[in-house]
Amino acid sequence: MTEILNPENKLEEINHEKLLRKVLVMKNNGMRLAQMCSAFVDGKYELSYSFADDETYELQTLRVIVEPDTAIPSITEIYPYAFFYENEINELFGVNVKFINNDYHKKLYRIDVEAPFAKKEDK
Amino acid sequence: MGKRSVVPFGPQHPVLPEPIHLDLVIEDEKIIEAIPSIGFVHRGLESLVDKKNYKEMMYIVERTCGICSFMHGMAYCEAVEDVMDVEVPDRGKYLRTIWSELSRMHSHLLWLGLLADGFGFESLFYQCWRLRESVLDVLELTTGGRCIFSVNKIGGVLKDLDDDMIKAILEAVSKVEVELEAIKKTFLFDYSVESRLKGVGVLTKQQAHDLGCAGPFARGSGLKLDMRLRGYDAYKDLDFEPIVSEDGDGYARCYVRTMEIFQSIDLIRQAISKLPKGDIAVDVKGNPNGEAFVRVEQPRGEAVYYVKGNGTLFLDRMRVRTPTFANLPGLVETLKGAQFADVPLLILAIDPCISCTER
Numbered sequence: 368m369t370e371i372l373n374p375e376n377k378l379e380e381i382n383h384e385k386l387l388r389k390v391l392v393m394k395n396n397g398m399r400l401a402q403m404c405s406a407f408v409d410g411k412y413e414l415s416y417s418f419a420d421d422e423t424y425e426l427q428t429l430r431v432i433v434e435p436d437t438a439i440p441s442i443t444e445i446y447p448y449a450f451f452y453e454n455e456i457n458e459l460f461g462v463n464v465k466f467i468n469n470d471y472h473k474k475l476y477r478i479d480v481e482a483p484f485a486k487k488e489d490k
Numbered sequence: 491m492g493k494r495s496v497v498p499f500g501p502q503h504p505v506l507p508e509p510i511h512l513d514l515v516i517e518d519e520k521i522i523e524a525i526p527s528i529g530f531v532h533r534g535l536e537s538l539v540d541k542k543n544y545k546e547m548m549y550i551v552e553r554t555c556g557i558c559s560f561m562h563g564m565a566y567c568e569a570v571e572d573v574m575d576v577e578v579p580d581r582g583k584y585l586r587t588i589w590s591e592l593s594r595m596h597s598h599l600l601w602l603g604l605l606a607d608g609f610g611f612e613s614l615f616y617q618c619w620r621l622r623e624s625v626l627d628v629l630e631l632t633t634g635g636r637c638i639f640s641v642n643k644i645g646g647v648l649k650d651l652d653d654d655m656i657k658a659i660l661e662a663v664s665k666v667e668v669e670l671e672a673i674k675k676t677f678l679f680d681y682s683v684e685s686r687l688k689g690v691g692v693l694t695k696q697q698a699h700d701l702g703c704a705g706p707f708a709r710g711s712g713l714k715l716d717m718r719l720r721g722y723d724a725y726k727d728l729d730f731e732p733i734v735s736e737d738g739d740g741y742a743r744c745y746v747r748t749m750e751i752f753q754s755i756d757l758i759r760q761a762i763s764k765l766p767k768g769d770i771a772v773d774v775k776g777n778p779n780g781e782a783f784v785r786v787e788q789p790r791g792e793a794v795y796y797v798k799g800n801g802t803l804f805l806d807r808m809r810v811r812t813p814t815f816a817n818l819p820g821l822v823e824t825l826k827g828a829q830f831a832d833v834p835l836l837i838l839a840i841d842p843c844i845s846c847t848e849r
Contacts, residue, residue: 406806
């Protein structure tokens, strides 16, 4: 019978100043960046960085909660392919991501509305 | 060193059913760099959580893509069920598994046809799509729909299989198995096919890992990465091993997808032989309050669903990370150093689904 690997997903909330250090630890542990996403809750951005261990199938998520005007450092120096995710959250939510390698300058999606996924009353 | 120039590829191109654009920096006929652009048909489906309640969102997510529609709906339901602590009855889980594998079969047959068309083997293209019709017919018979069949619900599934339907599924997969054996010989052993695929667009195991690749694209590079190993739905009770090839070229991706159709047939037979009796769904009361990440193995690879509820009918956030979104960086890498004439095949080789990517 197939060996089933289904560990619990883990979520850790961290300060955005610790983000790069924590992401580097993930990289050094051989974790794959599985996804990044943003949510707009109670007037703040909730950023989720999910890392997958492809040996154990564990999914660890780092959660960063920031005010709308806070700048977030890009993780593309550590995970180069994060540029798609970072351009996406920048363009759809208006999250201020600094120093993205391969910054599309809000041209990833060809949309006319600025930050369409940010809540209307908060725009 | 030849003169460098930039050739735009797409968004409209005969080999692309959906729009994606690449700026190809070429030197003579060799690709030096590829810069992708997407966003021509972005629909903003995720933002509809503001307007559609969490049950209505099921029908929105199913329309993310016409090929892996069922698995989008299923993954969304499983994320909401995770938040609401809902346990789907075993028969519902098995039915989801059977429809998932039928979806994988028709998706891979569609891709094999597109690949054949891409290297100019039109009769092979017709054979693959003719065979795919058998799977679509049985999906229509069992669900009422051929591509978007809306049989998922939060708490289980909406339709059950009777004995005649089970017999029809078994007959259909047996027919596909016999005919695919013949087609397989052409895909895997024909000289002209091998000459277009072998050694083309090589991505090593390390590169596939470092670029976050998923699905058959990653498995074709030797990564044993298959979300079904998480054991969701009935997979925990079924016997299978991910199909992997070490070569990392176009041929390896073709081999993995071809063999995965046979694997799906085996999984369907196993699931039917173990199909438990009982309810297919449970009633769900209340609203989701909390969050969950769920990962499933779609035909193109790992899809990540994130749901965050606030105790009301409307979710705070629903997010889908589709496999094509994860595979674009890998595609860009395979294009580097390739010949210009191989670009259409290399794009096809990741089985791109732009409507998924442009949720």
